[in-house]
Amino acid sequence: MDFSFTEAQTDLSGLVRSLVDTPRPLWSVLGEAGVLTAALPESMGGAGFGLLEQCTIATELGRAAASTPYTSWVTACSALGSTDGSPTCAVTDDPFDPVQATDGRLSGTKVLVAEGDTFVVTAGTETYAVTDATTAPQTLVSGTASMVTLADIPARRLATPAADLVGRLTILACAEALGVVDGALRRTAAYAGERIQFGKPIGTFQAVTQRLADAYIDVEAVGLTLWQAAWLLSEGHPADVEVATAKFWAAEACHRVAHTAVHLHGGVGIDLDHPLHRYFTAAKRLEFTLGGATDQLRAIGASLAQ
Structure with a gap:
């Protein structure tokens, strides 16, 4: 079984990554590059892609901690069957x-x-x-x-049932969260290799490497559960438990990885002039978007009890 990304996902990922550092308004740049409509049906002027490609875009935007309404916009457009206006x-x-x-x-x-x-x-x-x-x-x-x-x-x-809309929004929030925690971890790992304390990089200290290793496991768990749930939804299969599981891991990872990143950066982690604060605030927002970890465990438990 092949779990690798499709060519479309890889291309979209690279395109978004090349655009996020633009000095111009990012939303306008994404629109001009065709990113916003790329993962919409051809009937809506899109390239005919779907939820998996939307998740790819959301992940890259999260990896840059970019503040855009992409997840809500693309979900609303899909429900409306139109990109007119700014839904x-x-x-x-x-x-x-x-x-x-x-x-x-x-x-x-x-x-x-x-x-x-x-x-x-x-x-x-x-x-x-x-x-x-x-x-x-x-x-x-x-x-x-x-x-x-x-x-x-x-x-x-x-025509879209509320449950379907919420499910798609939740998965896209998980995709954005994956990008945020992955981006925060990468920045923190790089910083741990550069910050010298007691004559050594702090990344050589056991306590630091343990926290980074735990954060890595959290990021991998978000990715695994996200893509499983996204694929099930994209194929039209029931996925309530899988969506809740993905959101549980996203919420847990947003909390733990965000705090790990700030702690290992020290004082610079809360400096508004440093990019890490954007990852921390994005992670805390996504942790509770559409329900935190406890809410998801309750949903999973209720489903298992039926």
Whole structure:
């Protein structure tokens, strides 16, 4: 059995990696290079690729700790069947921040939503498209977001079930997390080989190498579970447990690897002039996006108990 990436995935990975260091606005550069639409169906002006290629792009963006709305944008476009406007995706089906759907009208509020004009919103088991939402800007440590208020506004019901939308978003979040923790680990390993203490690189100290080894195992676990779940979803197979397993490992790795990276960098790890802080904030955001590790264990346990 061949587990290697396809030619399309390899090409997309290399292309994104070559673009992320641009001094120009990255979102515009990705659009001009055809990256944004590359993993969408040909009917939408894309290259006919799918979820696996989307994960490849998300991973490379995460590896550079790039702040873009790619995961929500591409998921929303797939649900809408269109790339018109600047859609984003607000996942709203949770007990702490619910959205109510009554006779095709939505009410509720979501925070930390990627900026956009059209929002794909889940409510219960259904998915809706909304264009008349009220938005207010929110400032984050790493980028910006919006608070979206739905005040009994009309919405168009979409064919995509909420569970499918959440599953795809979760896997793309795991893909981005894989890139973030891999990028943080690589930077930390390189720093450990350069930082001299007591006349030796700190990477030669046993305690440091043990933490780096643990971080490496976490990164590999994220990759293994991510690609298994992504392949199952791309082939249309049931994958609820596999998606939850991937998100569990992504959440655990985001926590452990991010803290390891900061600890081994010392004071420079929290310096806003150093790139590592972007990896730390991205990892902490992705750790809890669509549920943290405990939430995933509960979902897995509930599935196994059936």
